[in-house]
Amino acid sequence: ARFAGEVEIVEITTQGDTDRSSLSQLGGTGVFVSALRDALLDGRVDVAVHSMKDLPTAPAAGIELAAVTKREDARDALCARDGLTLADLPEGAKVGTGSPRRMAQLRVARPDLEVVDIRGNVPTRLARAQGDPQTGERDLDAVVLALAGLKRLGLEDRATEVLDLIDFPTAPAQGALAVEIRDGDGAARAAVAKTDHAPTRAAVDAERRVLAGLEAGCAAPLAAHAEVADGMLFLSAIAYATDGSSRVAASHAYTLDSTRASELEEAARDVADRAVAELLDGGAADLVQAARA
Numbered sequence: 256a257r258f259a260g261e262v263e264i265v266e267i268t269t270q271g272d273t274d275r276s277s278l279s280q281l282g283g284t285g286v287f288v289s290a291l292r293d294a295l296l297d298g299r300v301d302v303a304v305h306s307m308k309d310l311p312t313a314p315a316a317g318i319e320l321a322a323v324t325k326r327e328d329a330r331d332a333l334c335a336r337d338g339l340t341l342a343d344l345p346e347g348a349k350v351g352t353g354s355p356r357r358m359a360q361l362r363v364a365r366p367d368l369e370v371v372d373i374r375g376n377v378p379t380r381l382a383r384a385q386g387d388p389q390t391g392e393r394d395l396d397a398v399v400l401a402l403a404g405l406k407r408l409g410l411e412d413r414a415t416e417v418l419d420l421i422d423f424p425t426a427p428a429q430g431a432l433a434v435e436i437r438d439g440d441g442a443a444r445a446a447v448a449k450t451d452h453a454p455t456r457a458a459v460d461a462e463r464r465v466l467a468g469l470e471a472g473c474a475a476p477l478a479a480h481a482e483v484a485d486g487m488l489f490l491s492a493i494a495y496a497t498d499g500s501s502r503v504a505a506s507h508a509y510t511l512d513s514t515r516a517s518e519l520e521e522a523a524r525d526v527a528d529r530a531v532a533e534l535l536d537g538g539a540a541d542l543v544q545a546a547r548a
């Protein structure tokens with residue numbers, strides 16, 4: 256059978272790995288995702304694993320989301336020179352990020368900083384703040400990256416401060432992996448079923464529903480973080496003006512009577528729909544769309 260023996264890992268390079276245009280230009284179109292889905296549909300692979308935050312919210316033809324893995328730490332991390340924290344950075348320090356959400360959050364927390372739009376893979380970005388391994392050269396004082404990405408690369412020791420979810424709430428689905436298969440492939444579905452984590456699936460469902468409800472892309476200045484804890488599903492979402500000058504926030508909770516999948520789904524829908532209504536009421540659509548213009 257196809258899934259009986261060893262698993263063969265097939266590495267696939269995506270447009271998101273090679274294209275150096277700014278994330279706000281590329282955002283929302285699945286640049287990290289399309290090449291893997293093509294391989295799945297061609298039959299070159301049977302399972303595709305993505306960072307779920309890179310997945311567009313629209314469903315893809317012929318593709319089934321078979322599992323959502325237990326979330327890694329969702330938080331962002333500051334990776335600064337000389338072990339500095341955000342509070343320690345000198346006035347006017349240069350901090351790099353390609354994410355409009357992180358730009359807005361940095362500008363709220365430290366209006367004096369110079370926020371620099373950067374791209375590139377994780378080692379390249381780290382080098383810009385912490386020094387090129389060969390030359391020691393750097394042109395920034397810090398960069399902000401997802402802790403989950405650092406951990407997966409074994410680079411979490413480069414974080415000089417883990418940013419809290421209150422002041423730095425994260426992107427929808429950050430830290431979770433999406434496991435995709437060809438639509439209707441029952442053998443593949445059974446093979447990956449154990450990697451699904453129902454509370455994470457419910458949380459990221461809620462977060463991504465906020466993204467879809469605001470018609471925002473993955474590069475929008477939008478944070479959404481949900482968690483199942485203490486018998487409840489909590490969701491907190493914030494839309495920002497990229498310059499940090501204004502924001503709209505909404506937080507909602509749903510009390511769970513059970514942990515059945517159907518109830519988790521209902522809870523995710525409910526908290527997300529209430530959050531979207533409140534955000535739209537507060538003018539979030541303008542903030543999210545202004546960033547796209």
Ligand SMILES: NCc1[nH]cc(CCC(=O)O)c1CC(=O)O
Pocket residue numbers: 306307308309399400401403404428429430431
């Ligand atoms: N947009 C790039 C991206 N997509 C997923 C991750 C890693 C975090 C994750 O897997 O959620 C990153 C890098 C980053 O945000 O620093």
